[in-house]
Amino acid sequence: MGKIRIVESIREMQSYCEALRRAGKKISFVPTMGYFHEGHLSLMKEACKQADCVVVSIYVNPTQFGPKEDFSKYPRDFERDREMAQSVGVDVIFFPSNQEMYPETYQTYVDVEQVTKNLCGMSRPGHFRGVTTICCKLFNIVKPHTAIFGKKDFQQLAAIKRMVKDLNMDLEIIGMPTFREPDGLAMSSRNVYLSKEERSSALALVGALKLAQKLYAEGERKADVMIQQAESLIKSAPFTEIDYIKICDTSTLEDVNEIKQEAVMALAVKVGKTRLIDNSVLGEELKA
Amino acid sequence: MGKIRIVESIREMQSYCEALRRAGKKISFVPTMGYFHEGHLSLMKEACKQADCVVVSIYVNPTQFGPKEDFSKYPRDFERDREMAQSVGVDVIFFPSNQEMYPETYQTYVDVEQVTKNLCGMSRPGHFRGVTTICCKLFNIVKPHTAIFGKKDFQQLAAIKRMVKDLNMDLEIIGMPTFREPDGLAMSSRNVYLSKEERSSALALVGALKLAQKLYAEGERKADVMIQQAESLIKSAPFTEIDYIKICDTSTLEDVNEIKQEAVMALAVKVGKTRLIDNSVLGEELKA
Numbered sequence: 001m002g003k004i005r006i007v008e009s010i011r012e013m014q015s016y017c018e019a020l021r022r023a024g025k026k027i028s029f030v031p032t033m034g035y036f037h038e039g040h041l042s043l044m045k046e047a048c049k050q051a052d053c054v055v056v057s058i059y060v061n062p063t064q065f066g067p068k069e070d071f072s073k074y075p076r077d078f079e080r081d082r083e084m085a086q087s088v089g090v091d092v093i094f095f096p097s098n099q100e101m102y103p104e105t106y107q108t109y110v111d112v113e114q115v116t117k118n119l120c121g122m123s124r125p126g127h128f129r130g131v132t133t134i135c136c137k138l139f140n141i142v143k144p145h146t147a148i149f150g151k152k153d154f155q156q157l158a159a160i161k162r163m164v165k166d167l168n169m170d171l172e173i174i175g176m177p178t179f180r181e182p183d184g185l186a187m188s189s190r191n192v193y194l195s196k197e198e199r200s201s202a203l204a205l206v207g208a209l210k211l212a213q214k215l216y217a218e219g220e221r222k223a224d225v226m227i228q229q230a231e232s233l234i235k236s237a238p239f240t241e242i243d244y245i246k247i248c249d250t251s252t253l254e255d256v257n258e259i260k261q262e263a264v265m266a267l268a269v270k271v272g273k274t275r276l277i278d279n280s281v282l283g284e285e286l287k288a
Numbered sequence: 289m290g291k292i293r294i295v296e297s298i299r300e301m302q303s304y305c306e307a308l309r310r311a312g313k314k315i316s317f318v319p320t321m322g323y324f325h326e327g328h329l330s331l332m333k334e335a336c337k338q339a340d341c342v343v344v345s346i347y348v349n350p351t352q353f354g355p356k357e358d359f360s361k362y363p364r365d366f367e368r369d370r371e372m373a374q375s376v377g378v379d380v381i382f383f384p385s386n387q388e389m390y391p392e393t394y395q396t397y398v399d400v401e402q403v404t405k406n407l408c409g410m411s412r413p414g415h416f417r418g419v420t421t422i423c424c425k426l427f428n429i430v431k432p433h434t435a436i437f438g439k440k441d442f443q444q445l446a447a448i449k450r451m452v453k454d455l456n457m458d459l460e461i462i463g464m465p466t467f468r469e470p471d472g473l474a475m476s477s478r479n480v481y482l483s484k485e486e487r488s489s490a491l492a493l494v495g496a497l498k499l500a501q502k503l504y505a506e507g508e509r510k511a512d513v514m515i516q517q518a519e520s521l522i523k524s525a526p527f528t529e530i531d532y533i534k535i536c537d538t539s540t541l542e543d544v545n546e547i548k549q550e551a552v553m554a555l556a557v558k559v560g561k562t563r564l565i566d567n568s569v570l571g572e573e574l575k576a
Contacts (some may be wrong), residue, residue: 023311108399111397137456162395168302
């Protein structure tokens, strides 16, 4: 296994990837904000299966954080990330500065309209604009054939797929199953914020999804019934404050009353001061 | 000279251009709305000098027209355009349908913020959003090394340059001088709308720019003085209605009071029912 290459400059990354493409090599890309967990590594391992060259970006993107959100305290540990990425066979880490990504005169944004309206779009105005903008930039820099995202960020994945299709970007977006702790908690870099008691309460998120799956399997199709029961379960756990619990059409992400087509239960809950999200497509196995 | 190739499908255009890039060929691109005049041809000739393969798109882009603008009556003549493009050595015409470019679920837009605020951005809300979005799409479809635009659409050129830089698109945007009729009128597909009398009045636009250049050469640096004189000249021509006459910084496109750095006089004037624009960077030769 060769030593992993670290690239900080956009120009260098572009010419490196352009040369790979010219040589007929396949590039797979995993955009991240760093502070890796097993979920990130599972995306990188998938990328390694698919491509000749795997590029991972580590960039805590300021434009996707609101003014009161955790941008400055978001966990960072580059040396640890570098070792973990190297251990699974990643070839290149793209690690740009804010100055490199958003110079002073920066003024361009990509908006995906409908699928970003509901869910986190309501509680985090501007968040998805930041996400789609940075992904557009990163795709133009890394020029990948495939880019791999986790399904834990269901709405993010939907927005990025929509952007790629609408703007005719010539790459394939791949969504991978949410990676969970042995007890079912969805892996997230933000889980490090949780105290021991909060960590225990956080299990209510996956608990609510399991309950919804059970009701669905028993034939329940009314969204409000499933949401009410999920709500009761989460409220019974200490330190929790519900942002939303919704059941949405998986392609439009609009609310559904009566489940007739593929639908997802998505939820966002504050546990102590930490906002966590999770989701599960109804009828799909929830591996937890 | 081989027969020009007509491509209507995005997929076909992308794989054709991807193959060219892989083979190390240079692609130059001229995006147009068709109904070619000598100005368009001058851009195509420049493209032929630069590249191994020249692609011209012909697409009257609905998203850059306002609801009361001339989208449906914008002049179109594909057969004539095809012959003209072939005569100057263009290799491929990309000629997509609206359904191909904006399918029903379309919902993604690219916004360049500051440089699109002033000038035409004030009188044509949404226009530049349509322009940058379609150019972003076309660049992803044609994958050119260079794309060539006329400087007559000064603000459009500024917005596209800004988008390319901000979104890290790996291509070079080239602006070419405005092509003019022998009497100085800037060439535009919309000139066909003008009656004989209006055609004569339309000369007031270039007349106002020449007057500003003369004042500038004589040492005048106050924008309001130059704008007032330009305004008087245009108002003295029949059928004219001024939308704006402004002097702006060439990089930010913000209004300038005292000209200290590079500045452009830009104007938009309705002549009869036809809205015409023109501009000239102060101190640069106005070839008319």
